[in-house]
Amino acid sequence: MPELPEVETIRRQLADEVIGKTIESVWEDWSKMLRPSPDEFTNAVVGATITDVKRRAKLLVFQLDSSRIFTTHLKMTGRLLYRSLLDEPDPYTHVLFNFTDGTQLRFTDARKFGFLELLPSHHTYSTIVNNYGPEILDDLDCSIFAQILTSSNRRIKDLLLDQTKIAGIGNIYANDGLWMAYIHPERSSSSLSDDEITALHTSLEHVIQEGLDTGGASDNWYVQLHGEKGSYQERFKAYGRKGQPCSRHPDVMIEYLKVGQRGTFVCPVCQQLG
DNA sequence: CATTACCTGCAA
């Protein structure tokens, strides 16, 4: 569930619930999910107290009072659920944290692409920070954005999805941002005019903020920390709307194509190549 | 740049 609005929504809820909680035990039934290994992960976190939960790109970063850090990535179908010992089991649970107060943090993942990773003991938050490009909402003013776009000839949509260039955008918000800015996803990023760059910057900020305000897109697997759905899926502009009318051209249907292997949605009138 | 791999559920 992976884009910035979904991950940040979970982060805020996690910060309210698990900061100050002490990990009593860890359970798993899919060893690849705990890195570097279930034993090393468990030995380092059991007995530790969570002091902070941060986010970098789509990665959640848990800081412990032992000064160790572990991260988690939800990939496509991962969920984090905060429950009590007495609550019903959740389907596809593969990792479970038991806190000393009887509450639990459950990691569920139907496709098992997600993971939790203990960082080496000398790693700090800045180690993670450096792996990614500027955060779309925090670090990316329009001039930096322009510099990133004009210094590449890649298709604009591929560039937006590259976390090392810009952090936080995924397929939903890339599609909607490009639609909102009237830009075809296969345009070369260096071919965009100054006005188009400005429009795209504004549009991306807008759709990401709208995603945050609506608690994320629960189109498929994503739910928030307590199992509630977000509602950005009710605001989709282009993403997922194949065959439905473009809201700016009621007689024109949104079309579907593949761009760099990813499903892509465009209005053939609003968004044109060349 | 495209393809494959990691996995499984679900809709067509």
Add this chain to the structure above:
DNA sequence: TTGCAGGTAATG
């Protein structure tokens, strides 16, 4: 049964 899925790393 086939193809698709919000991600990303690895490989040709």
